[in-house]
Amino acid sequence: MSIEARNISKHFGAFTALDGVDLKVGTGRLTALLGPSGSGKTTLLRIIAGLEFPDARGDPTAGRVFFHGEDVSDMAAGRRGVGFVFQHYALFRHMTVFDNIAFGLTVGPRKNRLPRAAIADRVRELLGLIQLDGLGRRLPDQLSGGQRQRVALARALAVQPKVLLLDEPFGALDAQVRKDLRRWLRQLHEKLHVTTVFVTHDQEEALELADEVVVMNQARIQQVGPPQEVYDRPASPFVIEFLGNVNRLAAGDGRLRPTDQSVLYVRPHDVDIQRDHADDHALRARILHVFSAGNYGRVSLQRADNGEHFEAEVARDRLHDLGLKQGDEVSVVFRHVRMFPQGKFAEADVSDGLLATTRPGYTPAHGAGENI
Amino acid sequence: MAGNVSTLAYVAQPRQRRSLRDPRWVRGALIGAALLFVTLFLVVPLAVVFTEALRKGPGAYFAALADRDALAAIRLTLLAASIAVPLNLIFGLAASWAIAKFEFRGKALLIALIELPFAVSPVISGLVYVLLFGAQGWFGPYLGAGDHRWLGPWANAHDIQIIFAVPGIVLATVFVTFPFVARELIPLMQAQGRDEELAALTLGATGWQTFRRVTLPNVKWGLFYGVVLCNARAMGEFGAVSVVSGHIRGETNTIPLHVEILYNEYNLQAAFAVASLLTLLALVTLVLKNLVELRHRRAREAAAASDLRQFAT
Numbered sequence: 202m203s204i205e206a207r208n209i210s211k212h213f214g215a216f217t218a219l220d221g222v223d224l225k226v227g228t229g230r231l232t233a234l235l236g237p238s239g240s241g242k243t244t245l246l247r248i249i250a251g252l253e254f255p256d257a258r259g260d261p262t263a264g265r266v267f268f269h270g271e272d273v274s275d276m277a278a279g280r281r282g283v284g285f286v287f288q289h290y291a292l293f294r295h296m297t298v299f300d301n302i303a304f305g306l307t308v309g310p311r312k313n314r315l316p317r318a319a320i321a322d323r324v325r326e327l328l329g330l331i332q333l334d335g336l337g338r339r340l341p342d343q344l345s346g347g348q349r350q351r352v353a354l355a356r357a358l359a360v361q362p363k364v365l366l367l368d369e370p371f372g373a374l375d376a377q378v379r380k381d382l383r384r385w386l387r388q389l390h391e392k393l394h395v396t397t398v399f400v401t402h403d404q405e406e407a408l409e410l411a412d413e414v415v416v417m418n419q420a421r422i423q424q425v426g427p428p429q430e431v432y433d434r435p436a437s438p439f440v441i442e443f444l445g446n447v448n449r450l451a452a453g454d455g456r457l458r459p460t461d462q463s464v465l466y467v468r469p470h471d472v473d474i475q476r477d478h479a480d481d482h483a484l485r486a487r488i489l490h491v492f493s494a495g496n497y498g499r500v501s502l503q504r505a506d507n508g509e510h511f512e513a514e515v516a517r518d519r520l521h522d523l524g525l526k527q528g529d530e531v532s533v534v535f536r537h538v539r540m541f542p543q544g545k546f547a548e549a550d551v552s553d554g555l556l557a558t559t560r561p562g563y564t565p566a567h568g569a570g571e572n573i
Numbered sequence: 574m575a576g577n578v579s580t581l582a583y584v585a586q587p588r589q590r591r592s593l594r595d596p597r598w599v600r601g602a603l604i605g606a607a608l609l610f611v612t613l614f615l616v617v618p619l620a621v622v623f624t625e626a627l628r629k630g631p632g633a634y635f636a637a638l639a640d641r642d643a644l645a646a647i648r649l650t651l652l653a654a655s656i657a658v659p660l661n662l663i664f665g666l667a668a669s670w671a672i673a674k675f676e677f678r679g680k681a682l683l684i685a686l687i688e689l690p691f692a693v694s695p696v697i698s699g700l701v702y703v704l705l706f707g708a709q710g711w712f713g714p715y716l717g718a719g720d721h722r723w724l725g726p727w728a729n730a731h732d733i734q735i736i737f738a739v740p741g742i743v744l745a746t747v748f749v750t751f752p753f754v755a756r757e758l759i760p761l762m763q764a765q766g767r768d769e770e771l772a773a774l775t776l777g778a779t780g781w782q783t784f785r786r787v788t789l790p791n792v793k794w795g796l797f798y799g800v801v802l803c804n805a806r807a808m809g810e811f812g813a814v815s816v817v818s819g820h821i822r823g824e825t826n827t828i829p830l831h832v833e834i835l836y837n838e839y840n841l842q843a844a845f846a847v848a849s850l851l852t853l854l855a856l857v858t859l860v861l862k863n864l865v866e867l868r869h870r871r872a873r874e875a876a877a878a879s880d881l882r883q884f885a886t
Contacts, residue, residue, distance in 0.1 A: 251775075277774070287772060291772040293772075293791075295790045296790075309777050353772075356772075356776070
């Protein structure tokens with residue numbers, strides 16, 4: 202079941218939650234709506250579910266939602282065939298886990314309802330799917346957060362939805378449970394292949410879990426693409442700053458020689474630190490701190506030319522070989538630089554000499570492929 | 574799995590460390606002060622009611638209750654409460670549902686209006702009804718038999734008595750007990766939010782199913798408590814009812830008004846005997862409330878214990 206949202210705008214008083222958003226989600230895909238709080242991602246999800254409605258409802262110019270080509274804009278949430286999982290689970294607190302999961306099977310038109318025994322079988326099957334066999338008699342507040350979230354998911358899946366919508370599904374859980382559930386949800390998706398859209402503000406979660414990431418900011422969609430693509434080819438300064446760590450460096454200095462005042466973006470793992478001072482075209486920097494816990498060491502540096510701070514991520518072995526100390530003077534090479542002239546993406550891969558062609562008036566330092 | 578851990582934590586409660594406790598004399602003084610206060614202000618008055626009521630023996634006690642006027646007062650009190658409580662139950666539920674689950678213009682005003690009977694002295698509320706429906710009041714002249722242009726033949730042919738009659742007492746009781754249920758439910762419903770209702774809707778439940786199976790069960794204890802308080806006040810209300818009643822013995826006297834009359838006649842034993850009914854009502858509602866809470870807790874613990882056994886096997 203594909204989903205299409207067309208020209209969706211939504212205001213809450215003076216606040217613009219969505220501003221003419223268009224979105225297409227392919228059948229069977231796992232899509233993440235990623236953005237900071239207030240970017241409109243949850244509102245978009247709720248409009249798809251039918252829990253909110255776009256501005257000017259009933260007007261022909263109002264935004265519309267289609268499921269598999271069928272206009273569902275005026276359909277009540279209960280008839281759209283969506284399973285919705287709320288951020289804080291929204292389990293029925295007075296019902297047992299069993300009754301929670303069975304709820305959707307006991308409320309439809311009487312003639313469509315399954316017989317009692319079939320409902321019980323279906324609930325047991327779902328309890329197995331969420332790995333909570335035997336906990337059917339518990340009340341929601343006797344479960345851990347991760348268990349509750351899985352019950353909420355089972356409850357949504359019980360009615361065999363054509364579309365599964367999850368609002369910050371792991372937002373309220375601690376880091377370890379979050380990781381486990383993420384992996385489990387991915388497996389579940391592979392098994393069921395229900396078209397799924399989930400909202401998250403956690404870029405790691407979106408990149409790891411989704412087939413496709415929709416990056417949102419300030420009521421608009423910034424970029425849509427597979428995780429690899431939005432990470433490697435960010436469409437705007439916002440996307441690169443939101444997805445992963447990035448250093449933001451001024452370009453206007455002697456060595457990085459662009460003609461206009463612009464900004465360079467460098468991922469910390471694209472910063473290479475070198476000891477030798479032979480090449481005087483390399484950027485010079487002083488080491489402020491070395492954090493060496495974990496697989497990668499983080500080194501925080503200060504540029505010698507304009508005093509900007511930036512970070513480098515260095516493999517543990519390399520860090521060891523370099524023997525960096527606070528206060529050391531080093532040379533720095535950027536393996537990969539990104540710029541956004543006139544707000545457009547331009548990749549500057551030094552080794553391709555791309556920088557030279559995308560940046561008019563810029564001459565790569567000699568020995569291109571080494572330094573900027 | 575995480576479930577094991579949380580279940581065990583449920584059972585094992587670590588003992589409090591000595592260093593975390595207050596010194597013995599502080600605990601003693603605080604508990605003593607609290608007990609003294611409770612004794613002076615709650616236990617002693619309660620005891621006085623029953624000792625005074627039974628001073629002349631059980632015969633006199635039951636005679637005071639079986640008195641014709643006392644029985645009439647009891648009947649009227651029950652009637653007023655049996656009309657006021659269901660009305661305010663329905664109203665309170667509807668109002669708190671609207672206020673807690675929806676956004677609309679004039680919400681703050683509605684909340685203020687619901688609180689109004691608490692803010693206004695009951696005597697004033699009684700007077701308002703006298704001013705509205707009394708013989709010289711706004712609507713009073715239209716209530717008597719006569720040829721009123723705006724009214725149908727039935728109303729013109731009948732004397733409709735509101736003030737100094739049963740309808741006035743019911744009206745005053747409804748007004749005074751108006752906020753109890755709503756006040757109990759609004760904060761509860763607001764804290765619970767709308768997510769559960771929305772979840773029910775996405776699962777295909779109709780509005781009525783959602784209300785009956787999700788909203789109502791979620792607030793049932795709050796609702797029960799609100800009804801208990803509302804009922805206690807409906808039966809015990811004095812001020813507003815006193816103004817509109819007219820104190821006609823055997824006709825427009827409620828239990829509190831009857832107690833006052835007996836007291837003013839220096840018939841202390843009978844006054845306390847009738848008053849003991851209201852006291853008993855208070856005690857019964859308290860016990861009822863605690864029983865219901867206890868049963869609820871037992872059911873939950875039983876469910877948790879059955880899961881524990883499953884883990885053990």
